[in-house]
Amino acid sequence: ARALDSGALTSGDLVAHARRRVDVDALTSNAFTRDDKDASTTASTGRQSMWHRAVRDARASDARRRASDGGDAGASASGGGELASALDGVPFAVKENLCVAGVETTCGSAMLRGHVPVYDATAVRLLRDRSGAVLIGTTNMDEFGMGSSGTTSTRGATLNPTSSDGARTAGGSSAGSAAAVANGSAFFALGSDTGGSVRLPAAYCGVVGLKPTYGRVSRFGLIAYCSSLDTVGVLARTVGDAAVVLAAMQGEDELDATSVERCADVDAFARDVVSGRMDAFDDAPLRGVRVGIPEEYAVRELTQEAYDVWDDTARVMQSLGATIVPTRMPHTARALACYYVLAPAEASSNLARYDAARYGDVTHAVSREAYLSQEYQSAVTSARSAGFGDEVRRRVLVGTFALSSQRAAEYFIRAQKVRRLVAQDFTDAFTTQGVDVLLTPSAIGTAPKIADVAATRPERAYATDVMTTPASLAGVPAMSVPIRRSRTSGLPLGVQLIAPRFRESTLLRVGYAIEQRAARGYSTTTTTTTTTTT
Secondary structure, three states, X not given: OHHHHHXXXXXXXXXXXXXXXXXXXXXXXXXXXXXXXXXXXXHHHHHHHHXXXXXXXXXXXXXXXXXXXXXXXXXXXXXXXXXXXXXOOOEEXXXXXXXXXXXXXXOOOHHHOOOOOOOOOHHHHHHHHHOOOEEEEEEOOOHHHOOOOOOOOOOOOOEOOOOOOOOEEOOOOOHHXXXXXXXXOOOEEEEEEOOOOOXXXXXXXXXXXXXXXXXXXXXXXEOOOOOXXXXXXXXXXXXXXXXXXXXXXXXXXXXXXXXXXXXXHXXXXXXXXXXXXXXXXXOOOOXXXXXXXXXXXOOOOOOHHHHHHHHHHHHHHXXXXXXXXXXXXXXXXXXXXXXXXXXXXHHHHHHHXXXXXXXXXXXXXXXXXXXXXXXXXXXXXXXXXXXXXHHHHHHHHHHHHHHOOOOOOOOHHHHHHHHHHHHHHHHXXXXXXXXXXXXXXXXXXXXXXXXXXXXXXXXXXXXXXXXXXXXXXXXXXXXXXXXXXXXXXXXXXXXXXXXXXXXXXXXXXXXXXXXXXXXXXXXXXXOOOOOOOO
């Protein structure tokens, strides 16, 4: 952060600013988790200790910065004399399904009320301990990541901070992380993306949302929803910020067998952003880049405004030197239905552990005596009914049905075959059709009103994921980039970029060019600084 390096601000200043913004957030967006009246003493103490550590970490970062500048001879003994990274001293937040040692982590569910992990998720540990970033809070989310509107949490709905015409959804399920970045409470935030849970909130809140390739970032410490799709992602104010955060988190982790080694190209791009080399003028930064436009994403639910942004961005990319290539992806239309078989099926398996005997505490609703007095199946039924919300129960039932011995071949196995076909569409586009990146809308329109979401039948509400589920099923990296605000509602509109597996560097360079050169007809909440642009 250049403001930190110049001495215009200290990490302590940023943490104090973030604390004020978090307090304001309690009255506006409800992006951050906080203690309710039933919070346990352990949970309350954990959140207080997180703030105390944030202050200590900020002071240590400031000491390292002074020592690196040669201005504090004694700083080396108290905090080291070398900056940990470009993120050293920068406040950030994490979605409440990523474990933070000593801090209540509930996944927005009553089932995990009072659950306090004893370790940090790998992504959190790398940012705090190796990169020097300062954790200021955990963010609200749809219960267990199941939802696209940020309204299914037991902590209440997260409101979109960009809305000026009433309560609008912040998207889901990483609603709190997107809202925290958009309203200036955090300079970046971590989320999880299973079927679009980083990209959709990013699109609705007007921030950058990056879903890396499955395996690029360790999932250790991420509480599971759908293990074959869950991916730790980044929400940030700029593409450059997202790149720096990804570079800090990526790499192989012995605690996650699906993780892969570091990508040198991502590290190089992040260094270019931090050093300012990416700011060098180039009138055709996308020269030689072939951009695929898949016609299958022009679904009937797509609003005219969202289509216009998609079309206009393609024209901007062409003006920057890119070649536009019409692309065919014939199985895209089946991706949404495929996702809503596979994800609930895996969820029903992953959530089977929450029976209030092995995992889960529902004593707020069912006393221990009442639980133990029942026959086992009845006890589990009462506990899960009390601990899970409507959307989680719905998806667990759907998944259990899809996995039943009578229906597995008809639903689950068939969905796995469709998933393979969807993934093959992407392979064909990037190889046979010679495309470097795909350009699609991020969402079918702007953020809907929460009242409208509540009045919508669940199966119709699932259509909001239609733009994001294909990339998740294929395991390829994708990123939502804000383009402009709606001329009618003033709400953000964006596009999605999709790249081949493990080619995040291509995704980032193309996204950076669009962000720098496209006319961005919107503005987000003004904050004191950002990671790379101040």
